[in-house]
Ligand SMILES: Nc1ncnc2c1ncn2[C@@H]1O[C@H](COP(=O)(O)OP(=O)(O)OP(=O)(O)O)[C@@H](O)[C@H]1O
């Protein structure tokens with residue numbers, strides 16, 4: 001890939017008390033790639049996401065996003081720079097409408113403050129209209145437009161996962177991190193999801209890193225796959241290379257292959 | 258108008274301001290504050306001193322009182338809002354007591370005697386206008402980018418932060434706004450009753466406002482209005498058993514928790530994440546863990 005690197009992590013270590021969840025992990029993502037991140041339960045995949053998005057600060061190592069150091073920054077400082085994520089355990093704003101959920105994604109791209117809100121200045125009205133338009137576009141994209149006025153908690157599981165994706169897209173990221181987006185989906189929903197992820201990259205020009213246990217999903221959409229095991233990166237390469245890697249088979253696919 | 262009914266209406270108006278501003282903090286942002294009466298007292302004392310000692314016009318005095326209350330809200334909110342749930346409740350409760358004790362011991366505020374002879378400036382027109390302004394401003398805030406950020410924090414602070422929302426900033430902002438309107442309520446109160454002392458604004462008053470919000474429905478604008486109205490009128494009707502007022506509040510809260518945890522007008526869809534019973538469970542959980 002001759003594309004430029006947008007995320008670079010070097011020598012990442014992260015420990016929870018005595019437990020080393022990540023050990024010396026190096027990681028790189030190039031622009032417009034779809035990268036899969038796999039590994040057995042507890043391998044440290046979600047922890048890596050939490051480090052990239054500022055939910056944790058790495059014990060050691062550095063993370064650069066678009067050549068700017070981001071480790072040590074808070075999530076609300078990293079999101080505006082262009083990283084968005086979904087959560088392994090869905091975290092939608094359940095008591096709010098579907099549309100409001102996505103509108104919140106536009107928070108970091110809008111500015112209206114207290115005063116603008118009370119007075120409803122023409123600037124804040126215009127901004128609100130634009131945010132509304134963007135939110136509707138994202139809902140249309142994930143095919144939830146008709147449900148925009150529903151309470152988010154009334155959506156089905158698969159719909160909630162798609163809502164989380166729409167909300168993340170509304171932050172206008174360049175890099176989208178998806179934590180097990182297919183978990184709990186039926187085969188039909190999963191195949192829609194695969195199409196959706198491809199569309200996000202091809203039509204919206206996003207870079208995608210996804211954690212997924214469903215091997216069909218990972219192997220079919222990833223151009224590159226990285227494998228974590230016990231906090232170490234044990235392999236990286238094309239889906240074929242990874243599937244044929246002895247260490248991976250031993251550590252991970254061994255159970256099923 | 259009959260003086261008695263006028264006074265009742267004015268009290269209802271002040272309580273609507275108090276309950277709806279507290280609702281912004283508790284109902285919409287999910288921060289359990291038990292110090293709302295302290296912000297009211299800051300507004301009451303400041304505005305009363307402004308008219309009494311400085312001879313300022315009432316409107317200016319109200320504004321100054323509200324600003325001082327808001328500044329305290331921000332200064333207090335910044336560190337304490339890092340705390341969650343019951344810890345925040347205890348910290349705000351402590352803050353309220355500190356304010357009361359400071360007023361009790363300051364010369365300028367008249368110590369335990371309080372301030373007397375405050376000019377009677379509050380009238381029906383002032384109250385109705387300020388109730389409308391408060392309602393208007395809070396409603397606009399809630400239905401805006403800022404209000405959505407507050408709701409997002411209530412729903413899931415981690416997810417809110419990952420949407421680019423600086424939760425410390427917004428929680429402090431909402432605390433400041435809540436304190437601002439509580440300060441206005443205090444100014445109106447002081448210039449109606451013309452006499453204030455530290456115990457006018459104690460912990461139990463904060464609990465009273467909490468009850469109004471919970472009864473009406475956390476996170477519902479009209480709920481706070483109804484709660485304030487009911488809990489002002491009912492005690493008046495039950496004057497003979499005034500001593501039992503707190504007991505009645507307790508019973509009302511417990512019944513609400515069992516029968517309608519979301520309050521009279523609160524939403525009931527989905528799983529309620531911001532009802533009093535949640536706070537109640539959190540507190541019980543913490544006690545059990547000790
Ligand atoms: N907040 C935390 N505190 C303590 N330990 C944690 C914490 N988060 C994760 N861990 C531990 O770190 C290790 C890596 O967890 P992580 O959630 O990153 O795994 P994962 O690869 O995402 O697994 P899964 O496929 O089950 O989601 C696990 O052993 C986990 O128990």
Ligand SMILES: [Mg+2]
Nearest residue numbers: 045046047088
């Ligand atoms: Mg995980």
